[in-house]
Amino acid sequence: MGIRYRLKFNMSDGSQIDAGEFEVPTGSGDGSYTLTEADISMIVQRVLAELNVYSGNYEVTPSTQKQQLPTAQAIMEQDLLVKEIPYSEVSNNEGGKTVNIG
DSSP states (O other): OEEEEEEEEEOTTSOEEEEEEEEEESOOSSSOOOOOHHHHHHHHHHHHHHSOBOOSOSEEOOOSSOOOOOOTTOBOSSOOEEOOOOEEEEEOTTSSEEEEEO
């Protein structure tokens, strides 16, 4: 039997994440306790479940249509890649080139 603790995190936006309760065994003598790998894993999983982690596409190709990615207040797991604007050239009947952009 141990002591039950509720772990809460105060976020910078003023919200609070409740990582739930976990039990710390008693009897270590000095009252200290080192979190086990299982403890840390449980805490991380509970915190991540509460966070707004972006789950959309991380690659975008510019287009003529408006594109909006729902990233406001979201945690990004990787960098967003904005690809180059599609560009091609073809010869035309006048001896010049026709350029297609986008």
